[in-house]
Amino acid sequence: MAKYLAKRIFYLILTLFIVITVTFFLMKLLPGTPLTNQAKLSKSQIALIYKQYGLDKPVWQQYVLYLAGAVKGNFGTSFQFSDQPVSYLISSRIEPSLQIGLQAIIVGVIVGIIIGAFGAMKQNSWVDTSATVVSILGISIPSFVLAVLLQYYLGLKLGWFPIAEWGGFSYTVLPTLALAAAPLAESARFVRTEMVDVLSSDYIELAKAKGLSRMGVIYHHALRNSLIPLITIVGPLAVNIMTGSMVVENIFSIPGIGEQFVKSVLTNDYPTIMGLTIVYSFMLCVVLLITDILYGIVDPRIRITGKAN
């Protein structure tokens, strides 16, 4: 296990290194400077500002410096907000994004499991059909359409939840719902297929033959076994939520990193874009690592084959 973990962490670092390198040189290809009013500045002023941002050095030196800084969590200074370090910008904004993202994934997966399990239990009945309809709709309606609809009907018309901004828990409800739709739909579909498979296996027949109650069979044997593979789709779901959050945070004007990313893209704030790209990749890598390890813990068969290798 330790060996496997070490290998995985090595790959994680390698991946991040490649991500940093590629984004750094891509950003260098782009035009655009931290200057807002280039025509009005004298040559020496421009030189001074370049020096302040470290843009006076040759590209390879900038790269080495950036890499050295990134290791310590220093991603340079934002072009858009003067004197604001990117790392501060990100760390002050990451909390709302994490909160909404985690809530969405938890709500989505749990409700998805329930819907999927009921669908599989009452296979080919109206319960199953409506579960399928819910999951297909959840995949087909883009999160930003859902976000606007929720904002208008639950927020404005019914006034149940605040329509935008960031405050207490009630502010997180609508964005969470908008983001949770996709994971809900995905996991409901996944659990249904898995459980239909499990329900037709021999050990379920045996459990029934032993005289276990229906719920006992479902809970102790069917559900548990069909949930294990669900861990594998948590990674893709996380990507889904990160993508969705960029738009949803904008719609609800939540001060999160998704909103900042879009803002930085629109204002060509390269250091912030780079910093956020690295943070996003880091988060995704960690999620993938955790799910892989969890999978090994939950399903001993994989652990054993892992050892044999």
Place this chain on the structure above:
Amino acid sequence: MADTVKLPEDSFKPMTPAERQALDSEKIAAPSLTFRQDAWRRLKKNKGAWVSLIVLGIIFIMAFGSLVVSPHNPNAVNPSYANLPSKIPGVGINGFNGTLVQAGQRVDAYKQAGASAGTYYIMGTDYLGRDLFSRVLYGTRISLIIALVATLFDLTIGVTYGMISGWKGGRVDTIMQRIIEIILSIPNLVVIVLLILILKPGMTSIIIAIALTSWVNMARLVRAQTLELKEQEFILAARTLGESSMKISFKHLLPNLSSVIIINTMFTIPNAIFFEATLSYIGIGISSPQASLGTLLNDGQKNFQFLPYQMWWPALILSIIMLAFNLLGDGLRDAFDPRTKE
């Protein structure tokens, strides 16, 4: 022993036509079907997939037909008819009869704008007085073109990559899989946004950006399938006969991969439509006066409180397209691989 077998004389008489017919009527074998015919039959039995196919057909014909016949010019600005609600001839239901609620009262917006009695905008008009129906058709066309072209590229890259990786195996495979793992560890949208920044916003760069990021799934599926096929006897036979790798991949691998490829394509297209809509919605996608479903949604959302129809229509069409592709993909999967459905 041979002389003990005695066949009666009449066994050697030709059958009368009546006897022959009686034999034929006993036959119970169905005409033999090829794999594709079989899949097609199963697909037709799947109501959801069949309806989706028809709906998509209609949407395609309307979106591309609007190049030839369009109710209005999608870019013709007419400020005096701005923000007119939907009005469909002969329909009296509020919301489709050209009336609007203004200051608590329902008024005929068409009369207010001074439009003649014969003026109809099926989906209403936008803030510049452009016909929303024509805009939606136009936007759908752009969205579909982007999605289809991106999917075509992504298909080419993904299938080639997956086939090479699976076929070569060994170190090549390991390196190619590592590259895929690295790509997978960056959220797709981030990569797409970075690429668009570099390529300058526009239709081509969106197509390139989507194509360059979404082939990974296809490559993984194709690789897995290739690994499986590679071990089978018919490939071994082809190799033994001295066929080149190139010929084997086209003649033997590709036809056997086709179902995986078709199914995955059906899920790639709605994904591409979704990414395009998201990008245009954020504001780095298609720029005006061009329109896509994403830009229409973005425009509509600004006025959603007062003129909800401006967002409802594009949202509806977008969701229908996504739904239809998803259902069709599901149907195709069941049709090609009946084991998935009991």
